[in-house]
Amino acid sequence: VIKSVSILPAISSALGSNFHGSPVKFASPNLLELVELYRSTNTDPWELTSHDYWWRTIDNFSIGTEFRSSLERLARQDAGSNGGKGKTLSFLVDQGVAQMAINLLPFFQHLVIKCGDLGVLLAMRFPADNPTAWAGERSDVRRRQIIAHGKSEIVVIKHYPAHAIDPQHAVSVTGVGDSLVGAVLAALVQNQSAFNNPESLDGVIELGQSAAIETLRSPFAVSPSLSL
Amino acid sequence: VVIGSAAVDVVSQANAISDTDGSHSRQSTSPGTVGLHLGGVGRNIAEAAYRVSTSKFQAQPSATVLVSSVGDDALGRLLLEEMRRIGVRTDGVMTAHQRSAVCNMVLDSSGNLIGGVADMDIIKSIQPETVWWRIFTFKLMASRFLCTGRLPDHRI
Numbered sequence: 001v002i003k004s005v006s007i008l009p010a011i012s013s014a015l016g017s018n019f020h021g022s023p024v025k026f027a028s029p030n031l032l033e034l035v036e037l038y039r040s041t042n043t044d045p046w047e048l049t050s051h052d053y054w055w056r057t058i059d060n061f062s063i064g065t066e067f068r069s070s071l072e073r074l075a076r077q078d079a080g081s082n083g084g085k086g087k088t089l090s091f092l093v094d095q096g097v098a099q100m101a102i103n104l105l106p107f108f109q110h111l112v113i114k115c116g117d118l119g120v121l122l123a124m125r126f127p128a129d130n131p132t133a134w135a136g137e138r139s140d141v142r143r144r145q146i147i148a149h150g151k152s153e154i155v156v157i158k159h160y161p162a163h164a165i166d167p168q169h170a171v172s173v174t175g176v177g178d179s180l181v182g183a184v185l186a187a188l189v190q191n192q193s194a195f196n197n198p199e200s201l202d203g204v205i206e207l208g209q210s211a212a213i214e215t216l217r218s219p220f221a222v223s224p225s226l227s228l
Numbered sequence: 229v230v231i232g233s234a235a236v237d238v239v240s241q242a243n244a245i246s247d248t249d250g251s252h253s254r255q256s257t258s259p260g261t262v263g264l265h266l267g268g269v270g271r272n273i274a275e276a277a278y279r280v281s282t283s284k285f286q287a288q289p290s291a292t293v294l295v296s297s298v299g300d301d302a303l304g305r306l307l308l309e310e311m312r313r314i315g316v317r318t319d320g321v322m323t324a325h326q327r328s329a330v331c332n333m334v335l336d337s338s339g340n341l342i343g344g345v346a347d348m349d350i351i352k353s354i355q356p357e358t359v360w361w362r363i364f365t366f367k368l369m370a371s372r373f374l375c376t377g378r379l380p381d382h383r384i
Contacts, residue, residue: 172339174237174265175272182276185230186292189277190285207284211276221237221267224314226279 004033005040011107012046015053021127022109026188028181030114031097038100041107048107057106061125062150070139070146071098071157077141079118080161087118089159097121098157105155110195112184112208114177119162120205124195128152132196145198160205163213175221176212182222183211230277231359232270233351234296234311234321235329236303239263244337260337266310267331270296278316295320295362297354299328320362326350 007024014023029037041048048054075093078086092098101111101123113121126132134154139146144159187194187204194200214223242260266275274294281287294316298304300323307328311318329351333344 174239175267175276178269178272179276182273182278183280185273186277186281186285186287189281189291190287207280211280215276219263219265221265221272222275222279224279226276227283 004029004036008037008040008046008048012048015048015051022105022107022125024108026110026112026185027108028112028114028177028184030116030177031091031095034097034100034104034111034113035095038104041104049103054106057125057153058103060151060153061102061105061148061155062153063102063148063155067139067146067148067155070141073141074144074146074157074159077144077159080159089118091115091118092121092159098123101157102155112181112205114180115162117162120160120180120209122156122158122160122195122201122205124156124158126154126156126196130196133198134196137198158201160209163209165213165216169217171217172219173216176216179215179222179226180208180212183226184208229293229295229320229363230270230274231295231354232273233268233329233348234266234271234294234298234307235268235331235346235348236306237265237267238330238332239265239335240333241335241339242337264306266307268296268329270294271307271311275311275314275316278314282315289315290317293317293320295354295359297322297324297326297350299324299326299350301328303328303330322354322358322362324350324353326353 007027011023027037040046071093075089077089079089097113098121101113101121104111105123105125109125111121111123113123115121124134126134132154134147134156135149137145137147137156144161146157148155184204184207187207191200194204211223211226214225215221217223218225240260240262242258271294274292278289278292281291282289294311298307298321304323308318308321311321327347327350329346329348331344331346331348334342336342
């Protein structure tokens with residue numbers, strides 16, 4: 001967890017007065033790492049959230065009451081498939097997970113947050129100079145997506161339920177998150193704008209979650225079956 | 229290009245019987261299984277990306293590169309040899325005069341982590357100059373970089 005904040009010095013040195021656009025394009029923390037990243041950006045010695053750039057960017061998001069009420073409704077949805085075992089997405093609000101993710105978007109443009117059996121949470125921002133099919137999308141709690149159309153930015157929150165697995169087939173959790181990230185990166189290299197479009201994003205996350213499940217069923221840190 | 233750790237995971241799991249008879253003592257060994265697996269977050273991600281990109285996207289096997297460091301020791305040779313066997317290119321992996329990274333995990337009979345020791349000091353030996361030198365030497369026309377944690381220097 002502690003190592004997840006070792007990127008902060010680089011971010012700090014990248015933030016100039018005229019900076020726009022997140023210094024890091026992609027980060028994939030788990031829930032513990034997200035909390036630690038958020039805590040560290042807020043506190044000594046970095047205090048990145050007191051930077052003028054952070055204020056300007058968050059202001060551009062124009063997160064309003066509509067976004068918040070959609071988030072409240074999303075939080076009442078069940079976590080999906082069998083993974084959550086009757087749990088809801090209340091952690092998005094109760095533990096401040098969605099709030100923390102949005103506050104980190106000025107530094108990380110695309111956050112793929114690994115929530116274990118609660119699935120995967122995407123948080124993304126698309127500045128005006130980054131044309132995206134998300135511009136034509138609206139918040140839709142049934143599709144587990146919330147979209148804020150800001151002054152010059154679009155902010156997207158989207159949840160993907162964990163894939164179902166019989167607990168008897170879960171062999172080892174080692175490398176499950178790494179397999180998800182490796183598969184997502186392989187897809188991103190093929191299509192560098194895969195996150196810009198709802199359908200291609202669905203495909204990328206599906207590929208990542210399938211890889212994660214393959215590794216969960218395997219004693220290895222990366223399942224050899226990913227080569228099949 | 230993935231820049232990060234390559235480690236050997238040593239996973240020990242005690243047999244169920246030694247849990248129940250109370251002899252799972254701290255001053256003695258317990259019967260069970262001990263396995264060696266390749267690990268390290270950077271290496272795991274590189275292997276997963278290599279496997280997925282070659283099987284799903286028909287990418288060249290050489291399209292995924294791991295930049296990492298292993299020790300000049302038996303575990304370092306195991307890491308290099310196993311990665312070659314899998315097919316992941318190893319020309320971005322440097323050999324340092326240090327202990328290879330090892331993560332030792334002790335599990336109870338149900339698979340829960342009891343404890344362990346992670347010896348990952350070698351990752352601190354990766355210097356930014358060396359990383360750039362590797363990238364230029366191998367003419368890696370990389371457009372995407374991923375760093376995993378614990379790297380010592382913010383210039384990376």
